[in-house]
Amino acid sequence: MESKVSPPALPPEVATAEAARHRALAALVALAEALGTPDSVPVALAEAEAALRQAQGALKGLEAAREAAVAPAVALGTLGDEDxxxxxxxxxxxxxxxxxxxxxxxxxxxxxxxxxxxxxxxxxxxxxxxxxxxxxxxxxxxxxxxxxxxxxxxxxxxxxxxxxxxxxxxxxxxxxxxxxxxxxxxxxxxxxxxxxxANRASAEAATATNRATADALGQLEKVTRALKELVEAVNQDREETPWGTRRQGFPSAAKELGRIVGRWREVDKEVAQRLEAAHRGLVGQG
Incomplete structure (x- = not known):
């Protein structure tokens, strides 16, 4: 009779990363859409920077959790290499x-x-x-x-x-x-x-956990990267034309948003459509 081992629960860092990803994704879309109305950009940018800090912290925690889970999985795999x-x-x-x-x-x-x-x-x-x-x-x-x-x-x-x-x-x-x-x-x-x-079942469960952790890490990295690039572009535009300047524009942000839209089409179609709509409103600024 084969031993049954329940899959271990996912590390708590995965749930933290998922929450950070949702917040970062919402902040990304909100900041992109706010660029069309400059008066709303400061609030959206502040939320985007806060969401970015949270996402970066979640990334570090998730990377540490993944490294901690890899060694036991490898050890269990070598223990369970017999037939x-x-x-x-x-x-x-x-x-x-x-x-x-x-x-x-x-x-x-x-x-x-x-x-x-x-x-x-x-x-x-x-x-x-x-x-x-x-x-x-x-x-x-x-x-x-x-x-x-x-x-x-x-x-x-x-x-x-x-x-x-x-x-x-x-x-x-x-x-x-x-x-x-x-x-x-x-x-x-x-x-x-x-x-x-038991070793093989534990190794398989650990592998599944590692896979789920890696997936969460990859998704969070995509959102964090896009949000960081857009925040940096908006801040660059802010240095060139401070808030309240007449004919306030965001040319750098528009260019960066165009690159983000191109990458995001394969990630999330709904989000890509909202980002693309926001980008169309900024094309003249690029």
Missing amino acids: EQRLRHLVAKAEEAAAALGREEGRARQWQRWLRAWHGVTMGLMVLCAAVLSLDSARTALGVTDDGHLLLALTVVAVSCEVALRGLGTSRRHLANAAGHQRDMALRLHDRAQQVA
Whole structure:
């Protein structure tokens, strides 16, 4: 049975970055649209600069969170590089070997029972024969003149049974030890397979977390870059024509907004349309 590992929760920096991205994106659009009415630019620019600072802070936090998550993911990946299915196959083989050795040990135990019974019978016959054949009348009645051959034969049988019993006892111990080793091996392999499965599941979950963190980082970087470029362009225009100057214009911001629109079409069509509309109103200033 495979280990189930729940995917870890995303780092809190991801939620912080998402909030910062939404604010920065709103500030970007608001600043672009405010450029058409210069009186509203100061307020939009102040919000854009505040949103930019928040986005830049969120970027640093998100980068740190991503770096902190990469090392454990790499370590888990190297721990889980074994083949779980192969380990489980070896577990099955070890269990089969242990079962086969257990059956052999059971047969040896059965043979021991039979040999003990036969050894007991032989020893009983030896005692009985020795007592009966010690009598001359019994030997005469049985037509036996010497009891040595019969007792010798029974002794040989008894000794053979004893030797066989000891041999079977040794075999049983070896079989039991071998079966125990196989069971221990199966248990170790089973534990290792579970560890590998858990490591792989954790590595996959960490990879998914890293992917989500990287996606959030990439999206925030796009918005932060665009907002920073537009804020810098507006501030450049502000230095050249301070607030309240007659025929206040934003030529640098208009050019920068045009570049931003070109990049943003592949990112967010709705936002791109609003930025493009704002840019059309500023084309004459570029």
